Amino acid sequence: MANSIWTTEEFTCPGCGMNYTATREEHSEAHSGSFKCSICSGEVHSWSGKHHFFGWQAVKTKPLVFGRRWAGVQW
Numbered sequence: 001m002a003n004s005i006w007t008t009e010e011f012t013c014p015g016c017g018m019n020y021t022a023t024r025e026e027h028s029e030a031h032s033g034s035f036k037c038s039i040c041s042g043e044v045h046s047w048s049g050k051h052h053f054f055g056w057q058a059v060k061t062k063p064l065v066f067g068r069r070w071a072g073v074q075w
Contacts, residue, residue: 015042
C-alpha cells in the first residue's frame with residue numbers, strides 16, 4: 001500500500017543525453033523496476049527498494065540552433 005509521499009525527480013539518459021522526469025512514490029513494501037530511453041533504448045534509471053517511479057515524461061526543451069551567431073553583424 002502506498003502512502004502519500006510523492007516527489008518529482010529528473011534523470012538524464014547516459015546514452016544520448018535526453019532528459020526525463022518521473023514521479024517517485026514511497027511504499028511500505030519493496031519494488032523494483034527500470035526505465036529505458038525512448039530515443040536510444042539505453043537504461044535511464046533502475047530502482048529497488050521501498051519506492052517506485054511512474055509517469056515518465058521527456059522534458060521538452062528548445063532545440064539546439066546551429067549556425068553563425070553573428071550572421072547580421074558587419075565587421
